[in-house]
Amino acid sequence: MAGILFNHVYKRYGKYKEVVVNDFNLAVNDQEFLVFVGPSGCGKSTTLRMLAGLEDISEGEIYIGDKLVNHEPPKNRNISMVFQNYALYPNLTVYENIAFGLRVRKVPKHEIDLSVKRAARVLEIESFLDRKPSDLSGGQRQRVALGRAIVRTPEVFLMDEPLSNLDAKLRVQMRSEIIRLHKKIGVTTIYVTHDQIEAMTMGDRVVVMNKGVIQQVDTPERIYERPVNMFVASFIGNLPMxxxxxxxxxxxxxxxxxxxxxxxxxxxxxxxxxxxxxxxxxxxxxxxxxxxxxxxxxxxxxxxxxxxxxxxxxxxxxxxxxxxxxxxxxxxxxxxxxxxxxxxxxxxxxxxxxxxxxxxxxxxxxxxxx
Ligand SMILES: Nc1ncnc2c1ncn2[C@@H]1O[C@H](COP(=O)(O)OP(=O)(O)O)[C@@H](O)[C@H]1O
Ligand SMILES: [Mg+2]
Missing domain, CATH: 2.40.50.140 (Nucleic acid-binding proteins)
Structure with missing residues (x-):
């Protein structure tokens, strides 16, 4: 497990070097559940993808633990990611879907079996390991996607809007399941959402972003009661201030x-x-x-x-x-x-x-x- 450090990180895109992540500085504590929240297009996914190694860093440094990872390929970063579009392999069973990443890494069969069953137990999906994804509800599929991510114990979990495709009721249920999962395995997690309710209910701390710039990093209570500016005051809360x-x-x-x-x-x-x-x-x-x-x-x-x-x-x-x-x-x-x-x-x-x-x-x- 490890903390994460962003040190003056920038992302610039395209011919005009448009700045989409602007001087991002942040220390994520070991075992913390941290949420990035902000309107669509504010740079949340880009920041996450730079951390995962899926996107070059234009300027600045990113550390996982003590290790500078700027030039490490994704597979060396010991990160697991869950995305909004959790494409499962339709022809594989739940078991095989969860095992897939370990098979690719040539993990011995008995170890794979132990890991898959442990993940299935944590997520309470043991009873449908033999089913195909098409025989599962949306929430169950989402749990399988989480299972794929937690089957190895990475140093860091990254979740990018993992609940956006679920209906409202299921979202609420999965919210608490993800928190419960985090309490059980305690891996440092960054969770991205555009939904302020999700951010406020899930985060130990919340990072509010707008236009590529961090506005405030604080506990949900502080962000609600002491927003640093009018953007945060109107973005956070069921009603804008x-x-x-x-x-x-x-x-x-x-x-x-x-x-x-x-x-x-x-x-x-x-x-x-x-x-x-x-x-x-x-x-x-x-x-x-x-x-x-x-x-x-x-x-x-x-x-x-x-x-x-x-x-x-x-x-x-x-x-x-x-x-x-x-x-x-x-x-x-x-x-x-x-x-x-x-x-x-x-x-x-x-x-x-x-x-x-x-x-x-x-x-x-x-x-x-x-
Ligand atoms: N590959 C790319 N090329 C150019 N611009 C991009 C690319 N990816 C994202 N952007 C731009 O970067 C900004 C931030 O995008 P993104 O990180 O996806 O925002 P969020 O996840 O907060 O919705 C947006 O304005 C988006 O259009
Ligand atoms: Mg995004």
Whole structure:
């Protein structure tokens, strides 16, 4: 087993040397389950393929353990990969599919048998080792593909959107099976997905990427609560974070965030930090998540200095929650979570939980911390 290190790694493609992976720096811990997440085309697969040796590295260094692997062919890197299109050999049985890679490597027959059965046990597919892939469900096939990857114990597992072809219910089930598998065998794993829910539920740490650049590397909790910029704040979360524009104004010793739908009083800690940023009286952006906006009478009474008004446009009932799309200024929408029932078009007062508000530089879109 081994950690992985990316040191100033770049990938440039084509005649115009378009940069698709841009100064990628990352240390993956031994035995970690790390997730790369980002929109389609942001460079996740390319980064993974450089690590696997399937793609040249334009610049920089990649280490697996202590070993510089830039010029090692894929077979010397001791990596197993699972892809989105887990093509199994249709004419081979499950057993033969799992054994295939070992046969190619001329592993003795009895060793192959032990390895295949061990992998099948871990994945609970022992009872259909004799079947052909066409006799399996999608989830079972996916497990066979995983079996092919874990039949040898590599130093590193790479999984590139392995669940994208499965239906929603199966995806949820396979998510937990992959995590369980990882806990059992503890091999350093990089898992790629464009799905933020998958990233948040699976990763020990999550690497958020955009346009070839790492935006943030952090635990799911930190990424949700302290996104470093507006891209991360809107990409992560079942709903994107709400952004409201306004100006910071001094008010009788307090600092208020003034919008044309109400003023919101900053906490003492926020005020102290933002006074240092020299953005008083300038346009800045406040971020607030739907669950920190309340229609509740008690919340409104408790926060008389942090109220906004808006008009309900429509709401979405999702069983556990109801999400209200609020018009706070001709066409500008804000999404609030509330159990209260409100009519369409009703004027509503909203209490903002300012403890949870974040402030971003309007131009750089970076979180304002100091
Ligand atoms: N062989 C290639 N030649 C030129 N451009 C490529 C090649 N492979 C990928 N790209 C480009 O690199 C960017 C990143 O692609 P990729 O790593 O596949 O993104 P992701 O996996 O995050 O969806 C995309 O803009 C893609 O078009
Ligand atoms: Mg990809």
């Amino acid at each position: 709400n952004f409201i524009e306004g100006k910071l104004r001094e008010n009788d010793g307090y600092l208020d965030f003034c919008t044309n739908r109400g003023s919101l009083r900053l906490t003492a800690g926020q005020a102290a930090r933002l006074r240092k940023s020299r953005l008083i009286n300038r346009d800045i952006t406040m971020g607030i998540r739907a669950e920190h906006i309340s229609f509740d009478e008690a919340a409104i009474e408790a926060n008389p200095h942090s109220l906004m008004t808006g008009f309900t446009m429509f709401n979405e009932f999702v069983g556990s929650d109801r999400f209200y799309h609020m018009d706070i200024r001709s066409g500008k929408l804000l999404i609030a979570r509330s159990q209260c029932l409100r009519e369409e078009g009703e004027r509503v007062t909203m209490a903002i939980d300012m403890e949870k508000a974040l402030f971003f530089n309007k131009d750089t879109e970076m979180l304002l911390t100091e």
